[in-house]
Amino acid sequence: MxxxxxxxxxxxxxxxxxxxxxxxxxxxxxxxxxxxxxxxxxxxxxxxxxxxxxxxxxxxxxxxxxxxxxxxxxxxxxxxxxxxxxxxxxxxxxxxxxxxxxxxxxxxxxxxxxxxxxxxxxxxxxxxxxxxxxxxxxxxxxxxxxxxxxxxxxxxxxxxxSLPTIDSLNELARWQAPADIGRRYARVSGDYNPIHLSALTARLFGFPQAIAHGLWSKARTLAALDGHLPSANIEIEVDFRKPVRLPSEVILACSPAGSSGEWRLEGAGDIEHMVGRWRPL
Missing domain, CATH: 3.10.129.10 (Hotdog Thioesterase)
Known part of the structure; x- marks a missing residue:
């Protein structure tokens, strides 16, 4: 290199x-x-x-x-x-x-x-x-x-x-992904991709609504998992499936707290937005 x-x-x-x-x-x-x-x-x-x-x-x-x-x-x-x-x-x-x-x-x-x-x-x-x-x-x-x-x-x-989907998980939290979260995340991340900013700019790229940044969804999930995962010596992996359309409600289901585990982020109608896992290094 x-x-x-x-x-x-x-x-x-x-x-x-x-x-x-x-x-x-x-x-x-x-x-x-x-x-x-x-x-x-x-x-x-x-x-x-x-x-x-x-x-x-x-x-x-x-x-x-x-x-x-x-x-x-x-x-x-x-x-x-x-x-x-x-x-x-x-x-x-x-x-x-x-x-x-x-x-x-x-x-x-x-x-x-x-x-x-x-x-x-x-x-x-x-x-x-x-x-x-x-x-x-x-x-x-x-x-x-x-x-x-x-x-x-x-x-x-x-x-x-790709990661496997784990079905035997319990709901831990749910939250709203508001219509303006793409613009708010862009201001703190620098990522001003038009598909995240508004329905108008997203439609220019073939999306009927704005969609959330994948890394916002991952960050918001890890915030909800605070205290559930070790803080270091850990690998955290996610697959992004269906995008989170804005605005919408999402549901986080996960395995019990511990050194390793899995989670799933879902939307209305059992739409699978993201699957993830954590494990020790």
Whole structure:
């Protein structure tokens, strides 16, 4: 892996313009280099994120917050000329995070992003967007987002990597996903994808209503699972199934608290929005 080190996190507006202008698939090879930069954790930004995602106040950084710290780097990587796929239209299929050490007293960290594991898929091709976070003592957190690019032609057969659905789970919580949550999450995350912002902008991309960010749904679920999971030395994995249309009510069912377990996020009519599991590293 060859790293390109930046002095600070990239500015987002030029990257959104670059994303809007790149509409074609330009190849089938992922770049063999990554991006990294130092980032300072701003307590006010973390507090705003906690409020939007439902996390209680805590000295521990929310488990999903490193995605926010790395978002600018992710955008720069995915909109670079060397990256073969257009950012618009990518589908987030699954997400896995590993909390290697407790996320307390996190100040200045270094985040890194790169892409790997290009694989054929029935609808195109998938790749893994890898995110890392470390401090002066070493690795703190790792993330892996599996992304689908439709229309890519790759040789080989698709390997099913999806999580199983677990039926024997008990309801733990339910909450409303309000109509404005896409806009509120965009303000704390930087992710202004039009499909999340309003019904009007979502319809431009073929969605009848705005849909919630997948990572908001995961964060909101982990906030509801507070005290249910260990805070470190843990892997947390989700598959995104049907999107959460806004507004709507969702129901969280999960297994008992412990070192490992599963959960399911459902909507009206038993729509399965997300399945997940946690297990020790």
């Amino acid at each position: 060859q790293w390109h080190t930046l002095h600070h996190s990239p500015s987002l507006p030029p990257l959104y313009l670059r994303a809007a202008l790149k509409r074609k698939i330009t190849g089938t090879t992922l770049p063999d280099s990554g991006l990294r930069c130092p980032v300072n954790v701003n307590p006010r930004d973390v507090a705003a994120y906690r409020e939007v995602c439902g996390f209680i106040d805590s000295p521990m950084l929310p488990a999903t917050y490193p995605h926010i710290l790395a978002f600018g780097l992710q955008l720069q990587l995915l909109t670079a000329k060397a990256f073969p796929f257009p950012l618009l239209g990518l589908v987030h299929l699954s997400n896995r995070i590993r909390i290697l050490r407790p996320l307390g007293a996190v100040g200045e960290v270094q985040v890194g992003v790169y892409a790997q594991n290009l694989q054929p898929h029935a609808k195109g091709a998938t790749f893994d967007l890898i995110t890392t976070m470390e401090d002066s003592l070493g690795a703190l957190w790792e993330g892996e987002s599996r992304m689908l690019c439709r229309g890519v032609k790759l040789a080989g057969e698709q390997v099913d990597q």
